[in-house]
Amino acid sequence: MALIVQKYGGTSVGTVERIEAVADKVAGFRDNGDDVVVVVSAMSGETNRLIAMAQEIMELPTPREMDVLLSTGEQVTIALLSMALEQRGCCARSFTGGQVRVLTDGSHTRARIREIDSSKIHGQLEQGNVVVVAGFQGVSEDGHITTLGRGGSDTTAVALAAALEADECQIYTDVKGVYTTDPRMVADARLLAHITFEEMLELASLGAKVLQIRAVEFAGKYKVPLRVLSSFEEGAGTLISLEENTDMETPTIAGIAFERDEAKLTVAGVPDIPGIAYEVIGPVSDAGIEVDVIVQNAAADGTNDITFTVKRSEAERTKAIVETVATRLKAAKVVLDKKIGKVSLVGVGMRSHAGIAAKMFKVLADESINIQLITTSEIKISVVIEEKYLELAVRALHSGFDLGDANYEEENTKN
Amino acid sequence: MALIVQKYGGTSVGTVERIEAVADKVAGFRDNGDDVVVVVSAMSGETNRLIAMAQEIMELPTPREMDVLLSTGEQVTIALLSMALEQRGCCARSFTGGQVRVLTDGSHTRARIREIDSSKIHGQLEQGNVVVVAGFQGVSEDGHITTLGRGGSDTTAVALAAALEADECQIYTDVKGVYTTDPRMVADARLLAHITFEEMLELASLGAKVLQIRAVEFAGKYKVPLRVLSSFEEGAGTLISLEENTDMETPTIAGIAFERDEAKLTVAGVPDIPGIAYEVIGPVSDAGIEVDVIVQNAAADGTNDITFTVKRSEAERTKAIVETVATRLKAAKVVLDKKIGKVSLVGVGMRSHAGIAAKMFKVLADESINIQLITTSEIKISVVIEEKYLELAVRALHSGFDLGDANYEEENTKN
Numbered sequence: 001m002a003l004i005v006q007k008y009g010g011t012s013v014g015t016v017e018r019i020e021a022v023a024d025k026v027a028g029f030r031d032n033g034d035d036v037v038v039v040v041s042a043m044s045g046e047t048n049r050l051i052a053m054a055q056e057i058m059e060l061p062t063p064r065e066m067d068v069l070l071s072t073g074e075q076v077t078i079a080l081l082s083m084a085l086e087q088r089g090c091c092a093r094s095f096t097g098g099q100v101r102v103l104t105d106g107s108h109t110r111a112r113i114r115e116i117d118s119s120k121i122h123g124q125l126e127q128g129n130v131v132v133v134a135g136f137q138g139v140s141e142d143g144h145i146t147t148l149g150r151g152g153s154d155t156t157a158v159a160l161a162a163a164l165e166a167d168e169c170q171i172y173t174d175v176k177g178v179y180t181t182d183p184r185m186v187a188d189a190r191l192l193a194h195i196t197f198e199e200m201l202e203l204a205s206l207g208a209k210v211l212q213i214r215a216v217e218f219a220g221k222y223k224v225p226l227r228v229l230s231s232f233e234e235g236a237g238t239l240i241s242l243e244e245n246t247d248m249e250t251p252t253i254a255g256i257a258f259e260r261d262e263a264k265l266t267v268a269g270v271p272d273i274p275g276i277a278y279e280v281i282g283p284v285s286d287a288g289i290e291v292d293v294i295v296q297n298a299a300a301d302g303t304n305d306i307t308f309t310v311k312r313s314e315a316e317r318t319k320a321i322v323e324t325v326a327t328r329l330k331a332a333k334v335v336l337d338k339k340i341g342k343v344s345l346v347g348v349g350m351r352s353h354a355g356i357a358a359k360m361f362k363v364l365a366d367e368s369i370n371i372q373l374i375t376t377s378e379i380k381i382s383v384v385i386e387e388k389y390l391e392l393a394v395r396a397l398h399s400g401f402d403l404g405d406a407n408y409e410e411e412n413t414k415n
Numbered sequence: 416m417a418l419i420v421q422k423y424g425g426t427s428v429g430t431v432e433r434i435e436a437v438a439d440k441v442a443g444f445r446d447n448g449d450d451v452v453v454v455v456s457a458m459s460g461e462t463n464r465l466i467a468m469a470q471e472i473m474e475l476p477t478p479r480e481m482d483v484l485l486s487t488g489e490q491v492t493i494a495l496l497s498m499a500l501e502q503r504g505c506c507a508r509s510f511t512g513g514q515v516r517v518l519t520d521g522s523h524t525r526a527r528i529r530e531i532d533s534s535k536i537h538g539q540l541e542q543g544n545v546v547v548v549a550g551f552q553g554v555s556e557d558g559h560i561t562t563l564g565r566g567g568s569d570t571t572a573v574a575l576a577a578a579l580e581a582d583e584c585q586i587y588t589d590v591k592g593v594y595t596t597d598p599r600m601v602a603d604a605r606l607l608a609h610i611t612f613e614e615m616l617e618l619a620s621l622g623a624k625v626l627q628i629r630a631v632e633f634a635g636k637y638k639v640p641l642r643v644l645s646s647f648e649e650g651a652g653t654l655i656s657l658e659e660n661t662d663m664e665t666p667t668i669a670g671i672a673f674e675r676d677e678a679k680l681t682v683a684g685v686p687d688i689p690g691i692a693y694e695v696i697g698p699v700s701d702a703g704i705e706v707d708v709i710v711q712n713a714a715a716d717g718t719n720d721i722t723f724t725v726k727r728s729e730a731e732r733t734k735a736i737v738e739t740v741a742t743r744l745k746a747a748k749v750v751l752d753k754k755i756g757k758v759s760l761v762g763v764g765m766r767s768h769a770g771i772a773a774k775m776f777k778v779l780a781d782e783s784i785n786i787q788l789i790t791t792s793e794i795k796i797s798v799v800i801e802e803k804y805l806e807l808a809v810r811a812l813h814s815g816f817d818l819g820d821a822n823y824e825e826e827n828t829k830n
Contacts, residue, residue, distance in 0.1 A: 016471045053495060056431045058502040065501070068509050069494035072487035079484035080468060086480070087473040094483050098513075099558060143514060 001033040002167040003125070007135060007157035010044035011174050012231035013077050019043075022172075022231065023084035026130060030090050035125045037164065039135040039157040040081055042073025063108035067137070067147045071097065074134035074153070082132045092130040095120070097137035097145075102156065104138035104146045111138055111146035113155065116163035133160060154215035162222035169224050171211060172231040177238030178203065178210055180403040181256040186395050188404035192238045192254060197226075199254040200240045202346040202380045216240065252349035252356060253401045258394050259342045260387060262292060263315035264372070265308055265322055269332025272304040279329060280306050283321050289314045293342065293375050293384060303332070307373060309384065312338055340372065341390030344382040345397065357381050363400035369393050416448040417582040418540070422550060422572035425459035426589050427646035428492050434458075437587075437646065438499035441545060445505050450540045452579065454550040454572040455496055457488025478523035482552070482562045486512065489549035489568070497547045507545040510535070512552035512560075517571065519553035519561045526553055526561035528570065531578035548575060569630035577637035584639050586626060587646040592653035593618065593625055595818040596671040601810055603819035607653045607669060612641075614669040615655045617761040617795045631655065667764035667771060668816045673809050674757045675802060677707060678730035679787070680723055680737055684747025687719040694744060695721050698736050704729045708757070708799060710788050718747070722788060724799065727753055755787065756805035759797040760812065772796050778815035784808055 006026065013019050022038075029036050050069050054061040061069075078094035085092035100120060104111035124131045135153025138146045148155055154171055161169035176191055178200065183189040195203075197220035204213050210228055219226040219240065229237025267280050277296055284291055294308040310318045319336045326334045350356050357374075360381055364371060369392065373384035385393055398404060421441065428434050437453075444451050465484050469476040476484075493509035500507035515535060519526035539546045550568025553561045563570055569586055576584035591606055593615065598604040610618070612635035619628050625643055634641040634655065644652025682695050692711055699706055709723040725733045734751045741749045765771050772789075775796055779786060784807065788799035800808055813819060 016468055020472065050491065053431055053491075054498055057435065057495060057498045061498050062501045065494040065497045065507075065509055068497070068511075069491060072490045072494075075487045075490070076465065076468075076484060079480040079487075080472060082480045082483070083469055083472045083476050086477045092480075094480055096483075096560075099560075145511075145514075 001035070003035045003037075003164060004029060004168050004170060005037045005039065005157050005161040005164065005166045006170045006172060007039040007153055008041070008172045008231060009153065009174075010041040010047070012172050013040050013081065014044035016080065018231075019077070019080050020084050023081060023088055023090070025172075025231070026081075026085060027088045027090045030130060037121060037125070037131045037133060037160060037166070038081065039133050039153055039160060040074060040077040041135050041153040042070075043077055046073040046076070064144060067108045067111075067145045070147055071134070071137040071145050074136055078132045078134045082130075085130055085132070090130055091128055092132055093124050094132045094134075096134045097156070098139035098143075100133055100160075102138035102159070104140055104148070106140040106142065106144065106146065108144070108146055110149040111140070113138060113148070113159045116159055118160075118163040121160070121164060152212075152214075154212040155218055158215045158218045158222070158224055158226065161224045162218070166224065168227055169219065170227045170229060170237075171215075172229060173210060174230065174232065175210060175228075176230045176233055176235050177228045178240075179255065180253075181258070181394055181398055185258075185391055186398045186404070189398065190403060190405045191235075193236070194239050194241070195254050196348050197240055197242060198379055199346050199348055200226075202344070202377075203255050203257050211240075252353045253345050253347040253403060254349075255346055256394055256397055256401075256403070257344045257346060258390060259292075260390055261312045262309040262340060262342055262384075263312045263318075263336060263338040264340045264384060265310065265315070265318055266335040266337075267306045267322055267326050267329075267331050267333075268335065269303045270306060270326070270329050272298045272302050276304060276329075277306060280322065280325055281308065283325055284308075284310070284318055287317070287321055289318055289321075293373055293382060295373050295375060309340070309342070309373075339387040340384050341387040341393070342382055342384050343390065343393045343397065344380050345401070346380045348379050350379050350381070359400070360397065363396050364393060367392055367396050369396075416450070418450045418452075418579060419444060419583050419585060420452045420454065420572050420576040420579065420581045421585045421587060422454040422568055423456070423587045423646060424568065424589075425456040425462070427587050428455050428496065429459035431495065433646075434492070434495050435499050438496060438503055438505070440587075440646075441496075441500060442503045442505045445545060452536060452540070452546045452548060452575060452581070453496065454548050454568055454575060455489060455492040456550050456568040457485075458492055461488045461491070479559060482523045482526075482560045485562055486549070486552040486560050489551055493547045493549045497545075500545055500547070505545055506543060507547055508539050509547045509549075511549045512571070513554035513558075515548055515575075517553035517574070519555055519563070521555040521557065521559065521561065523559070523561055525564040526555070528553060528563065528574045531574055533575075533578040536575070536579060567627075567629075569627040570633055573630045573633045573637070573639055573641065576639045577633070581639065583642055584634065585642045585644060585652075586630075587644060588625060589645065589647065590625060590643075591645045591648055591650050592643045593655070594670065595668075596673070596809055596813055600673075600806055601813045601819070604813065605818060605820045606650075608651070609654050609656070610669050611763050612655055612657060613794055614761050614763055615641075617759070617792075618670050618672050626655075667768045668760050668762040668818060669764075670761055671809055671812050671816075671818070672759045672761060673805060674707075675805055676727045677724040677755060677757055677799075678727045678733075678751060678753040679755045679799060680725065680730070680733060681750040681752075682721045682737055682741050682744075682746050682748075683750065684718045685721060685741070685744050687713045687717050691719060691744075692721060695737065695740055696723065698740055699723075699725070699733055702732070702736055704733055704736075708788055708790050708797060710790065724755070724757070724788075754802040755799050756802040756808070757797055757799050758805065758808045758812065759795050760816070761795045763794050765794050765796070774815070775812065778811050779808060782807055782811050784811075 135156040497507040550571040
């Protein structure tokens with residue numbers, strides 16, 4: 001018998017039928033003797049419907065009132081799911097964020113959780129009830145309704161699991177778990193049974209988009225074992241936890257992430273003096289543009305090239321900013337390249353395994369793919385290449401590092 | 416400068432455009448220097464949409480969860496209306512029933528208000544904000560969300576007005592106010608400028624359906640001046656208050672109500688002994704059937720006829736119950752008549768004016784309308800007649816008692 005916090009997203013509760021399917025699943029855990037706390041999002045489409053009404057009234061709706069409005073979305077779901085559970089003979093009680101209470105700061109539409117009062121939930125569990133909590137929302141010290149921003153339901157679930165000292169926090173979604181890479185790109189991409197928080201953070205931020213980064217950080221910080229699994233299909237999904245997998249079979253590489261919506265800017269021929277990187281990147285950051293990869297390389301002639309990437313949608317705006325800087329610095333030129341792709345290998349095993357980078361470069365060289373930029377961290381190596389080679393690079397690396405299903409038949413049949 | 420509580424029902428806030436029209440109206444009162452507290456219902460159609468989802472899940476949804484579900488309806492409206500006010504430069508803050516707080520008992524889906532904490536609202540008003548409150552909902556001592564049952568928004572408004580000691584409680588609806596009778600039946604039905612609580616109670620319960628009876632009772636008890644007026648048209652509407660109108664022009668009769676959805680049952684030839692009315696009516700009440708008019712008349716032969724009316728939809732069920740009783744009592748027969756109509760004259764002036772009843776009977780006799788039953792109270796006389804004469808009776812009485820517009824041209828042009 002375990003205490004499990006489960007979170008079901010908007011697609012998983014998108015219709016009355018799907019809510020009933022979730023109720024079946026939850027009832028199964030209860031029958032199994034587990035205590036269950038369920039966190040739900042708004043039914044898919046509902047949040048957009050509410051936002052559309054607000055925007056008919058004002059372009060930038062008052063944040064305080066936006067939270068009052070949007071928090072109704074999850075409140076509808078908790079009521080319907082509790083009814084569906086009761087209908088199955090499974091006693092259930094719903095709670096809004098304010099009722100739990102999920103205490104947040106007062107930053108409307110992007111509040112951060114400060115504290116969760118777990119006593120009421122523990123009391124309900126002791127009475128044998130399933131507790132159904134509205135995700136994404138909380139209440140400020142002054143009693144105002146707040147929301148955590150989109151995707152905040154994952155964070156609610158993890159925070160609740162931490163406060164309740166739950167055995168596991170399960171995030172139900174529309175994929176079976178975390179894969180070695182995007183299965184739409186690589187047919188034999190393998191479902192990972194286990195991954196560390198650090199690896200998940202790198203994979204999520206690089207585009208795996210299975211979980212909210214914030215929730216993963218939270219789970220890592222409070223050491224809450226996190227499991228990603230499908231609402232619609234059977235399977236144990238992917239467990240995300242602190243421990244590295246210590247099997248002999250442990251792959252050095254957990255997965256391959258990639259991005260194709262970035263653009264690369266190079267400011268060539270700037271003086272090779274201290275503070276030059278700040279001179280170039282500072283104004284870009286000040287404009288609220290997020291900079292991803294940054295590489296600086298001093299030439300023998302006393303000048304310097306600074307190259308960095310930003311979201312492709314910000315490319316032109318960034319170029320305008322950088323050109324002003326370049327003129328002032330008397331740089332040789334500014335080059336914008338939108339046709340790039342980024343591929344990253346992620347794995348905690350890299351720490352203890354030399355030669356991963358070398359092998360990566362060799363695999364790409366064998367396919368005649370030119371590497372434009374390289375950045376490394378302890379558990380990640382990223383390369384920027386010409387966009388048209390992106391699929392080829394991901395497939396070659398996936399196979400070169402033996403990540404595919406063919407090499408894990410035994411593990412695969414377990415799932 | 417006055418403190419006004421305004422309530423806008425579902426039709427008045429049924430679309431974003433209508434919410435904006437309400438905001439315009441409220442902003443007008445603010446510009447005039449009034450303090451305004453606005454109570455709103457769910458957008459029309461929303462409550463039915465939510466109920467339909469709940470009933471897909473369970474036939475009789477858990478009352479506690481039903482309240483969690485339905486209370487989202489008004490929460491959406493308070494947020495949107497507050498945004499619309501802010502958009503007009505009119506500072507506004509929304510509050511759910513739980514936030515105000517509107518403390519109720521724990522009877523889910525039909526809770527009764529126990530207490531309202533007016534301090535938070537007074538604080539907001541002092542800061543120059545319009546306060547927008549979700550009607551229909553409250554919170555129990557244990558922090559559970561409750562609802563007051565359908566139409567409860569009127570009650571919320573009156574209770575708030577009482578707690579805040581407001582100068583007036585205005586109920587905005589889709590009619591211009593309270594008329595001498597249904598304008599759809601009598602073309603020159605006159606809008607009443609003023610009516611007493613007692614008269615309103617008699618008119619509402621007899622079918623005028625402008626206001627929730629419960630709200631009128633509440634207003635009368637706490638002496639809150641209540642005004643019914645249109646959201647869509649200009650006009651001062653009808654003021655409902657304690658004071659009788661003392662103008663020389665005061666009509667003795669306030670209005671004429673009528674019902675056509677009743678049925679009449681007669682148990683003829685029951686023994687004329689004590690307790691016989693209870694023997695007949697008791698089982699009907701026990702079955703949860705509401706009995707309206709009851710008339711008993713002892714005959715000279717030592718038997719008795721008992722006649723009463725019920726909702727027409729309950730007629731057959733009532734007949735079955737009464738027939739069992741009749742057999743036991745050895746009554747002569749049970750007669751069911753579904754083709755009846757009831758017409759009532761209402762007016763506090765009756766107390767001091769003799770001859771109203773006689774005049775009513777004469778007006779009906781002049782039209783050759785036979786009266787089947789008569790009941791009277793201090794401020795009301797009701798007669799039951801054959802249904803096909805209902806319109807004729809109402810029109811004849813309306814004109815016979817000089818209630819029409821023609822006699823009040825001056826007053827009419829004021830509105």
